[in-house]
Amino acid sequence: MKVLVTGADGFIGSHLTELMAASGYDVRAFVFYNSFNSWGWLETIDKNTLKDLDVVAGDVRDPNAMRQAVTGCEAVLHLAALIAIPFSYIAPDAYVDTNIKGTLNVLQACREHQTRVLITSTSEVYGTAQYVPIDENHPYQGQSPYSATKIGADRLAESFYRSFELPVTIVRPFNTYGPRQSARAIIPTIITQILSGAKQIKLGNLSPTRDLNYVKDTANGFLAILNNDKTVGEEINIATGTEISMGDLAREIIAQIGGDVELICDEQRLRPEKSEVERLLGSNEKMMRLTSWKPGYTLAQGIAETIEWFRCKDNLKQYKPAVYNV
Secondary structure, three states, rough: OOOEEEEEOOOOHHHHHHHHHHOOEEEEEEEEEEOOOOOHHHHHHHHHHHHHEEEEEEEOOOOHHHHHHHOOOOEEEEEEOOOOOHHHHHHHHHHHHHHHHHHHHHHHHHHHOEEEEEEOHHHHHHHOOOOOOEEEOOOOOOOOOOHHHHHHHHHHHHHHHHHHHOOOEEEEEEEEOOOOEEEEEHHHHHHHHHOOOOOOOEEEEOOOOEEEEEEHHHHHHHHHHHHOHHHHOOEEOOOOOOEHHHHHHHHHHHHHOOOOEEEEHHHOOOOOHHHHOOOOOOOOOOHHHHHHOOOOHHHHHHHHHHHHHHOOOHHOOOOOOOOOOE
């Protein structure tokens, strides 16, 4: 099967592209055009895998680029997005252009060919849990410009399924972590500060809880959804069904790495009060009912693999532990 992965140069996208190539798919990897001709994290994957990819540079905000990229593909896995919540407070227009208009461009291109498409959502669309575990019927709440644009993109995808019978699935991973994740997320923030020798780890609010997916489990979840016709027209959580507070998460990482480290609350890392999502605990009942997927990693196992990746100096040097990454 010829498939297109948008955002293939990013964190989850690079892992998914790598998995699909290893699973025998003919993969067209859509990466963000830049003058450095950088393919992002794809440049770090196995060279034999990389040479088999059809790498295309472009921008999801350009409808013509998306039409060309989708042509000849039997399925599209759309992951390209702006995802950093703090930056969405600064540049909400950019999030509308990329997350909403970009998704519209993907949907329009897929509509021309009635191409199967998986639209990547986020657990942030639910906001702070009104009940747990959060299932797919939970109300939406735009607690940041980022989450609001993802809600908009999801509803556009639903409209294309209902209006044009486009074979759409909305895939909703809860918080994903692992190798290659940017320092705007808490786990790389903690690990890189410790490995750089810091004795005081600067973090934001430590009380919120999250349901954490190891990135290989998330990538396998996309594949399980793609390979099952029962998932068409559905919105599906990828979740572990467990939660951990950010404070306990930090202590787990410190325990695995070792050392005497103090946690410090850095005011600039705090979200506005009404924007903070206090609790996310997902239901994976629908995912496990419709597919054969189940989590393959415990949190301790996933953290251990992530730490091991960051211990490599070539990986660690790409991060700036002393700088707050918005």
